[in-house]
Amino acid sequence: MIYIGAEVIVSPLGDNAEDNWQALSENRSGIALAPAVGFNNEDIYLSRIAGLNGPLRFQQLVIKALASLNERIDASILASDRTIVLISSTKGALDDNLHDQFSETCTAVMQQFGLAHLPMVISNACISGVLALNVAGNMVEAGQYEHVIVIGCDVASDFVLYGFQSLFAVSDKPCAPFDAARNGITLGEGCGAALVSATKSVFKNAPLQLLTGTSANDANHISGPSRTGEGLVRSVSRTMQKHGIGAEEIDFISAHGTGTVFNDEMEAIAFNRLSLAEKPLNSLKGYFGHTLGAAGVIETAVCMQMMRNGMLIKSIGYRDAGTSQPLNIILENKPEKLRTILKTASGFGGGNASLMIREL
Amino acid sequence: MKVITAYCNLRADECLVNGEVVARRDAGSEDSWFKQIYRQQELAYPKFYKMDVLSQAGYLASEFIKRANPGIFEGYADDEIALVFANASSSAETDRRFMQSYQTGGSPSPSLFVYTLPNIVLGEIAILNKWYGENMFAVLPKFTPGFYLDYSEILLASGSRALLGGWLEVTAGSTYVFLFLVEQRESGTEFNNENLLHLSQTGSVAAY
Numbered sequence: 282m283i284y285i286g287a288e289v290i291v292s293p294l295g296d297n298a299e300d301n302w303q304a305l306s307e308n309r310s311g312i313a314l315a316p317a318v319g320f321n322n323e324d325i326y327l328s329r330i331a332g333l334n335g336p337l338r339f340q341q342l343v344i345k346a347l348a349s350l351n352e353r354i355d356a357s358i359l360a361s362d363r364t365i366v367l368i369s370s371t372k373g374a375l376d377d378n379l380h381d382q383f384s385e386t387c388t389a390v391m392q393q394f395g396l397a398h399l400p401m402v403i404s405n406a407c408i409s410g411v412l413a414l415n416v417a418g419n420m421v422e423a424g425q426y427e428h429v430i431v432i433g434c435d436v437a438s439d440f441v442l443y444g445f446q447s448l449f450a451v452s453d454k455p456c457a458p459f460d461a462a463r464n465g466i467t468l469g470e471g472c473g474a475a476l477v478s479a480t481k482s483v484f485k486n487a488p489l490q491l492l493t494g495t496s497a498n499d500a501n502h503i504s505g506p507s508r509t510g511e512g513l514v515r516s517v518s519r520t521m522q523k524h525g526i527g528a529e530e531i532d533f534i535s536a537h538g539t540g541t542v543f544n545d546e547m548e549a550i551a552f553n554r555l556s557l558a559e560k561p562l563n564s565l566k567g568y569f570g571h572t573l574g575a576a577g578v579i580e581t582a583v584c585m586q587m588m589r590n591g592m593l594i595k596s597i598g599y600r601d602a603g604t605s606q607p608l609n610i611i612l613e614n615k616p617e618k619l620r621t622i623l624k625t626a627s628g629f630g631g632g633n634a635s636l637m638i639r640e641l
Numbered sequence: 642m643k644v645i646t647a648y649c650n651l652r653a654d655e656c657l658v659n660g661e662v663v664a665r666r667d668a669g670s671e672d673s674w675f676k677q678i679y680r681q682q683e684l685a686y687p688k689f690y691k692m693d694v695l696s697q698a699g700y701l702a703s704e705f706i707k708r709a710n711p712g713i714f715e716g717y718a719d720d721e722i723a724l725v726f727a728n729a730s731s732s733a734e735t736d737r738r739f740m741q742s743y744q745t746g747g748s749p750s751p752s753l754f755v756y757t758l759p760n761i762v763l764g765e766i767a768i769l770n771k772w773y774g775e776n777m778f779a780v781l782p783k784f785t786p787g788f789y790l791d792y793s794e795i796l797l798a799s800g801s802r803a804l805l806g807g808w809l810e811v812t813a814g815s816t817y818v819f820l821f822l823v824e825q826r827e828s829g830t831e832f833n834n835e836n837l838l839h840l841s842q843t844g845s846v847a848a849y
Binding site: 320371372373375379380381382383384387399401402403404405406412416419420422423425439440443444445446447448495496497498499500501502503504511512515519523629630631632 | 740751759763765767768780799
């Protein structure tokens with residue numbers, strides 16, 4: 282069995298999973314209007330971490346998350362030769378060093394924590410986090426490592442904000458995933474971390490089970506989602522088949538839900554094709570914004586908190602059905618026993634990835 | 642056993658397929674090196690001109706592998722070929738150009754922005770070939786055979802039947818591109834540390 286636990290979330294809503302959970306259970310969002318940050322000095326809604334300033338913001342966040350995770354696991358794990366750290370990120374420390382966006386952080390983390398191996402970076406756009414968790418599960422399952430720590434991290438930058446502005450993909454209000462009036466993303470920053478391990482006893486609090494998933498390209502367009510949801514359908518159906526899990530066993534879906542017209546429509550089509558349309562579903566982008574390479578890890582960590590606390594969390598920003606196919610969007614927080622959950626992600630480059638978490 | 646059945650090396654001034662030189666750079670040409678190759682080889686995929694250097698490199702090398710080995714991908718279903726690529730500098734060259742577009746060029750360029758992710762080349766190859774398989778892009782300090790060996794073990798045990806691996810380092814100062822196809826065969830150039838390192842560096846395989 283592959284275990285996952287010791288989840289950490291560093292976001293505008295708090296520095297650990299518990300503080301973030303508290304905020305989510307009160308439906309507080311990290312999104313706020315940032316004055317004059319746009320390319321034309323427009324005010325833009327962003328989800329930024331207060332006090333995260335100056336150089337080395339990416340490195341600061343990664344180190345903070347790993348230090349916090351380290352308190353939740355056996356003290357021998359970090360320095361073990363049987364442990365590797367995976368970092369999922371799109372733009373890393375781009376603001377510090379355009380030409381070498383990751384290696385300084387990897388070296389600093391290795392030295393500071395006395396790691397046996399240099400961290401490995403996975404950079405697959407917005408599916409990076411879910412993909413890295415799957416890579417972690419696969420590495421443990423294959424016996425390549427006994428413990429794999431996954432850290433998903435991205436910081437908000439002019440670079441990425443101006444880019445999404447140039448695509449007319451930035452929402453003029455806090456993003457509203459799956460809502461009829463949605464009109465784009467809200468950019469966020471944050472860091473999520475979790476330990477994936479073959480050994481249950483290394484977690485200080487009880488872990489959950491990771492049902493490692495698969496990825497699939499949708500072979501359609503580098504920056505536009507497939508109209509049929511083919512890649513997402515293939516990824517989710519392969520993930521469920523791999524573990525012999527039928528639709529009836531899925532209790533909740535943590536969707537990607539960026540808040541763009543086309544992404545959310547694609548997901549609605551895919552979940553209908555998968556006969557999962559009736560499952561309670563949310564997007565967490567209304568709380569954290571789109572944290573890109575961190576999103577999959579942060580959102581999986583939230584799923585784990587939802588399972589631990591037995592609570593479905595409202596999809597904020599959603600009011601009126603806004604996709605051609607129906608979905609069961611969570612309108613209010615609701616206590617619910619969650620035994621098996623599905624997490625999905627889709628992104629630029631046509632990537633789609635999925636995984637499941639199951640109660641022990 | 643797992644064997645390397647085809648490979649392509651793109652260097653600063655020559656392009657080799659399965660160890661044979663197929664194109665040489667014309668230092669006098671005004672075209673970029675990759676455009677020279679595209680024209681010399683009479684490729685016809687106009688989208689090539691919109692791509693950034695990483696995607697151009699991946700497109701050229703994967704097309705040459707197909708061309709030199711007709712039918713090589715035909716025995717596979719559309720989701721059985723996994724793409725596992727890596728490099729050291731992510732999409733830094735395109736990142737720099739996108740940054741220039743808004744710092745000195747007047748406004749951020751959407752056509753550059755969409756290439757400011759290193760995994761876009763995987764999408765381009767998947768789109769062209771209609772492949773729905775596994776994709777991964779890693780950023781590593783240097784070309785490391787063990788990365789591909791380890792991850793192929795995982796993918797080939799879980800649904801993928803072939804793996805197109807790639808190291809794509811294209812910066813202002815250097816071109817180091819190596820694509821290779823790994824398949825299950827009775828015999829051939831074994832997919833191991835030594836052969837990968839050798840093929841990545843020399844472009845020709847040692848005699849067996």
